[in-house]
Amino acid sequence: MKTKQRTGARALVEALERVGADIVFGYPGGNVVDVFDELSRAPFRFVLGRHEQGCVHMADGYARASGRPAVVVVTSGPGLTNTITGLGAANMDGVPMVLVCGQVPLDQIGTDAFQEADTTGLTRAVSKHNFLVHSADEIPETVAQAFYIATHGKPGPVVIDVPRDCQQALTSAAYPERVFLRAYHPEVSATAAEVARLAKLVNGAKRPVILAGGGVIASGASEDVAAFAHKAGIPVATTLMGIGSFDETDPLALGLVGLHGEFAANAAIAEADVLVALGVRFNDRVTGRSPAKFARRAKIVHVDCDPASINKNVTVDLGITADVKELLMTVDSRIRPAAHPDWIASINARRRPRTEGLRPLHRGVIMPQTVVESVYGATDGRAIVVTDVGQHQLWAAKRFRHTCPRHFITSGGMGAMGFGIPAAIGAALAKPAAKVVAFLGDGGAQMTAEELMVASELKLPVTFIVFSNGSLGLVRQMQRHQCGGNYFATDLRSPDFVKLAAAYGVRGVRVADGAKLDAAIARAVRSKSPTLVEVVVDREAEA
Amino acid sequence: MKEEIHRLNCYVENKPGVLARIVGLISGRGYNIQTLNVGPTEDGTVSRMRIDVLGSARVVQQIILQLRNQVSVIEVTSRRL
Ligand SMILES: Cc1ncc(C[n+]2csc(CCOP(=O)(O)OP(=O)(O)O)c2C)c(N)n1
Ligand SMILES: [Mg+2]
Numbered sequence: 001m002k003t004k005q006r007t008g009a010r011a012l013v014e015a016l017e018r019v020g021a022d023i024v025f026g027y028p029g030g031n032v033v034d035v036f037d038e039l040s041r042a043p044f045r046f047v048l049g050r051h052e053q054g055c056v057h058m059a060d061g062y063a064r065a066s067g068r069p070a071v072v073v074v075t076s077g078p079g080l081t082n083t084i085t086g087l088g089a090a091n092m093d094g095v096p097m098v099l100v101c102g103q104v105p106l107d108q109i110g111t112d113a114f115q116e117a118d119t120t121g122l123t124r125a126v127s128k129h130n131f132l133v134h135s136a137d138e139i140p141e142t143v144a145q146a147f148y149i150a151t152h153g154k155p156g157p158v159v160i161d162v163p164r165d166c167q168q169a170l171t172s173a174a175y176p177e178r179v180f181l182r183a184y185h186p187e188v189s190a191t192a193a194e195v196a197r198l199a200k201l202v203n204g205a206k207r208p209v210i211l212a213g214g215g216v217i218a219s220g221a222s223e224d225v226a227a228f229a230h231k232a233g234i235p236v237a238t239t240l241m242g243i244g245s246f247d248e249t250d251p252l253a254l255g256l257v258g259l260h261g262e263f264a265a266n267a268a269i270a271e272a273d274v275l276v277a278l279g280v281r282f283n284d285r286v287t288g289r290s291p292a293k294f295a296r297r298a299k300i301v302h303v304d305c306d307p308a309s310i311n312k313n314v315t316v317d318l319g320i321t322a323d324v325k326e327l328l329m330t331v332d333s334r335i336r337p338a339a340h341p342d343w344i345a346s347i348n349a350r351r352r353p354r355t356e357g358l359r360p361l362h363r364g365v366i367m368p369q370t371v372v373e374s375v376y377g378a379t380d381g382r383a384i385v386v387t388d389v390g391q392h393q394l395w396a397a398k399r400f401r402h403t404c405p406r407h408f409i410t411s412g413g414m415g416a417m418g419f420g421i422p423a424a425i426g427a428a429l430a431k432p433a434a435k436v437v438a439f440l441g442d443g444g445a446q447m448t449a450e451e452l453m454v455a456s457e458l459k460l461p462v463t464f465i466v467f468s469n470g471s472l473g474l475v476r477q478m479q480r481h482q483c484g485g486n487y488f489a490t491d492l493r494s495p496d497f498v499k500l501a502a503a504y505g506v507r508g509v510r511v512a513d514g515a516k517l518d519a520a521i522a523r524a525v526r527s528k529s530p531t532l533v534e535v536v537v538d539r540e541a542e543a
Numbered sequence: 544m545k546e547e548i549h550r551l552n553c554y555v556e557n558k559p560g561v562l563a564r565i566v567g568l569i570s571g572r573g574y575n576i577q578t579l580n581v582g583p584t585e586d587g588t589v590s591r592m593r594i595d596v597l598g599s600a601r602v603v604q605q606i607i608l609q610l611r612n613q614v615s616v617i618e619v620t621s622r623r624l
Pocket of ligand 2: 473
């Protein structure tokens, strides 16, 4: 199809408009300058990160909070190589995103030209798919395909590499009416026999458990899982990525499963006779090192939209490749109401009180778990919680009672330190009416601190909470248990975070006195501008 | 589980980068390709790749599913040699 002639750069920006982009994150450079020229005239907002890794994590936070695909535009060479960690984090957790990257002109590819990098080679292992554009005519269709791939099947990041001459050349190629990809058909659905077997297993179960993962959130199936669990009387455990897919204040909620999980959740799975796993991928944090022993007494049903995830880590009795929401809607009429009172009572007997082992202070120093409780109280549990990676991440996962989807944002699969600050900014841009609280370690906060400038510039009301334990706490904890307490390279000197925040124009406060914690947090979460609270916490606390 | 040689027949988009993606998918997971044969089919937009890999039936099944997930892979069949 033909349309009015314009440059490839203009066609690219028009295509981004067509897919409904409302914010583009990015960082300019020589080989993408024509695209930026067009971005200056586009109807959507542009957010300049301070490092390309920050741009990608911001886009990631935006996509996780909103459920919409995010857009990033960066330059060739170092611009692209700086995005690799961000892409990897988005790819592991199935986050929809399209990254457009400038490239040297076609005739210079392969000549080691200035700021040339093999984009498709470098991003292959950290993206769902990638494209190298060969002419301006390909641009509209490639953008359409990229968004289709990013958002269909298991979502993920898609990279489009656009050589500079293709940005400048004229084209009259139009945006396609529909996307045609001969080889990609991610639509899946359960067979009638599979639905019948699922219903039979659930109806016959005496000790059933549901395990809900990130796929439940991606498919928008939280309400369906709740309806299913209540009707069939089944307790629900979640994976780290599944946090928020089931209301943790519900009496059927078991909380987090796995290595760092709740005792009652793990015990229930160990004893279950039927395990219904929805949108999970049974990663090693969930199953432990011997997946064969996972839920060993149970018939395992695994429902996922990705056929390759079924029987990958855990051998299952019934694997169903389907969209979780669609399947639950289909099976509903065959599920018989049940309550399993004895089973639920035996699980409840194993629950540890939430406050067990929780002291506000240890030798006068604030216990980190208390900080999470304080934020929970100050926000009525309604904050969008974003985390970095480390001990504070696990406390945020387990101590906050998460009640709804897309309100717990964490780098689960990749565990990328540096994710927290930029992802919180992206979430705040996606959800301007929400309160976003970022839980950060003193280590991770130093990896992407430069992005505080973005929060400051855009006056985003994000609360950044730094857990100052003077250490790379989670690794230090491993050294305590696995290296006989030989602490090496985990003692951490940090800048004065309050002064650092001030340098970026972010109001900061340091809290070391437990009596002042709640007031400081309450004040920070009420603020209409970004604030940073550095809390000095006990470094010996265990996550 | 017993390791055997499996022959995978893949029909893929005849585009640059596809071969690297397929080979990377297999080698990136630690499996060694024993033989690799690539050529165009009569339909010039489609290439055929014949790949022999050594692995257990389970591993090979996993590779096939991952290959089918690829945006550029049209069809994959396999047989034990
Ligand atoms: C980019 C990156 N490098 C290294 C690691 C390994 N790692 C995991 S947790 C951790 C310590 C994090 O320390 P901090 O940010 O202070 O958080 P804490 O555990 O103290 O709460 C490290 C180094 C990682 N996850 N990501
Ligand atoms: Mg720390």
